[in-house]
Amino acid sequence: MSRTIDPYNAVPKYYQLASILRQKIEEGELQPRSAIPSERQLESIYHLSRTTIREAIYNLVQQGFLYREHGRGTFVSPQKLQKGWMELTSFSEDLVKRGMQPGQIIRGLERVVPSPRILQRLELSPGSSVCRIERVRLGDGTPIGLQTSYLALNPDQHITLEDLEATGSLYRILSEKFNIYPSEADETLEVTLATPEEAALLEITPGAPLLLSERVLFSQERRPVEYVKILYRGDRYQYYTHLKR
Amino acid sequence: MSRTIDPYNAVPKYYQLASILRQKIEEGELQPRSAIPSERQLESIYHLSRTTIREAIYNLVQQGFLYREHGRGTFVSPQKLQKGWMELTSFSEDLVKRGMQPGQIIRGLERVVPSPRILQRLELSPGSSVCRIERVRLGDGTPIGLQTSYLALNPDQHITLEDLEATGSLYRILSEKFNIYPSEADETLEVTLATPEEAALLEITPGAPLLLSERVLFSQERRPVEYVKILYRGDRYQYYTHLKR
């Protein structure tokens, strides 16, 4: 990783600067709560305009690496987990972070016409068909969640079993294969009790408490992309989220 | 609400412009998915520099009102609920949004030395005292949640019963009385079963499933401000969150 700005590089200078600063933070060269050089100082250090400096800093502030105090300076945030929600809402990434080995059993992968309620959530007209994926999610080989996804894909956009088995991450497929980059999501969580069928799949007793998550995922342009329902085993799962203003 | 830029107004021009555009979106003058005037057009319409225009638009994009497409234009997002998480994580605001009448029974308000685990979450040294608030939260008169807050306040910073009863919102007190503006939070949610004591307070049967939320709230400077534990009645509460990248 370079520590200087390359003006001939295709990547924008503000981005190069942000990378340099982020690296210095991650490596501990810039200590938490300590001030980074002022904008005027950075100007002469890297021979960039203040506009560019501020753009870089602004990005790092957005990402939670820095915080500013008017009249005092710009400071390094004490590092929290600090992971994007994409990684948090992705089941597989999520499990890895908890130190568990992710696994899955794909129970279904097909095109269906879902219930009116789901179509409405996806803002599709009645009778539209979507791609439905049903999976049992495993952590260290034990069932942890029962996940059913409904994807608003055109009939010519196919997801194959191979895709799913290769990555395990739906979001990676969406971005790499269809250029769909999720940017927002609405999610609800509530408590429910396992039906006999669900209990069998999750290897628990019927009536055991479950955590039910329903999420609608939106693309950059605010188009609903996915409706997903996940039933988590209440005894083996803790939902985590990081909220930013 | 004015629809022009007042250069003598103390509020920044980019903010004035953002307000004007937001208003036009909310009133429907700018339709969802339609393009707003280009940056060069806005320049001549409002007699502002492109810098200022872009600052205004950037803010609205951050807030989810607009989205940009390079080479095509800037467009109005289809309006979702679009509420800040502050309002969502505030119990009282939250209930109002669901059309319920919020209420509370204050069971305790005192300074205590909490458990080491809570002190650690608040990044305080062992033996530190914090302000503890225990409340039963009501919706339309019925118990919905059991909330215990631990606030990292100095011994000279006092919250009174009157404060709490006046607003019901802790976050309003934090900002208005102590100039503490929460900006981020870590939250976990899991399923648990009601102890006899909890069951009594929530007016349910012991062993009934509950939604347990634990949250650590951070100020602008990433200092932990509040540790709060909420037990929600599983049968009467649905947790909602909006995730943004």
Next chain:
DNA sequence: CTGGTCATGTGGTCACTACCAGTTACATTA
């Protein structure tokens, strides 16, 4: 009809300049 080229409009990046608004330390003053 197909595929390329090009002009034009869009947002994206960047430099330079100026002044405003908080914060702090320190010298000055009452």
Next chain:
DNA sequence: TAATGTAACTGGTAGTGACCACATGACCAG
């Protein structure tokens, strides 16, 4: 000594001017 001003920082707002990257539609050559 205590209050107060002030200079020298910090980040915040704003204008101007330039060029780049991407999207689109009109046009032309095959």
